[in-house]
Amino acid sequence: MSPEASIQELASTISPLSQECQDELLANSVLKTYRKGEVVVREGQYSKKAFLIIEGCGRAYYLKDGKDISDWFSFENEIMAPIVSFFGDTPSPHYCEFIEDSTALEFTKETVDMLSAKHHDFERLISKIVTQTLLGLCARLNAIQFNRAEDRFQQLLKIYPNITQRMPLTHIASYLGITLETLSRIRSPKARI
Numbered sequence: 001m002s003p004e005a006s007i008q009e010l011a012s013t014i015s016p017l018s019q020e021c022q023d024e025l026l027a028n029s030v031l032k033t034y035r036k037g038e039v040v041v042r043e044g045q046y047s048k049k050a051f052l053i054i055e056g057c058g059r060a061y062y063l064k065d066g067k068d069i070s071d072w073f074s075f076e077n078e079i080m081a082p083i084v085s086f087f088g089d090t091p092s093p094h095y096c097e098f099i100e101d102s103t104a105l106e107f108t109k110e111t112v113d114m115l116s117a118k119h120h121d122f123e124r125l126i127s128k129i130v131t132q133t134l135l136g137l138c139a140r141l142n143a144i145q146f147n148r149a150e151d152r153f154q155q156l157l158k159i160y161p162n163i164t165q166r167m168p169l170t171h172i173a174s175y176l177g178i179t180l181e182t183l184s185r186i187r188s189p190k191a192r193i
Helices: 003-013 019-027 083-088 110-117 120-147 151-161 169-176 180-187
Strands: 029-035 039-041 050-053 058-064 066-076 095-098 103-109
Touching: 003 019, 003 050, 003 103, 019 103, 019 110, 019 120, 039 050, 050 110, 058 169, 066 120, 066 169, 083 120, 103 110, 103 120, 120 151, 151 169, 151 180, 169 180
Parallel strands: none
Antiparallel strands: 029 103, 039 095, 050 103, 058 066, 058 095
């Protein structure tokens, strides 16, 4: 997919953007490639960069007592950003990493602020992205507290049907708040007999 098509897809699925706004976002972004495993934001780092993924996928994660805990995933036509640092001007509690060789449009908080001031449709898009992220994190927290592991896994598959082909199972298990062994058991119901 081209950068232009990815911006159009983002606009069509989240909130419409004028052609002028789309053109300005493209002009104020840098198309970059990233290698599998490349960490673009580290815990404790101030980061004002966001990434619209054109091809590939990434994730944000924490390290807690040496344990890697996935917090969210981003795939094509989605934005990956260290949200706390990007919007809060504080050190990131997350790492952001590309899981596959990826191509993304990299843009800055300065670009977001400039486009938001100039284009209300862009401001609306960013507001909806932040709201969707917040609602997704709330739903995940609620699921971890109240849903069975099998239900959490099935819900994730509804959102990302091919996630098990693209994301290491260890990352999926940590995202779901379960062990790798539990995830393997859920994925292979015949093994329970």
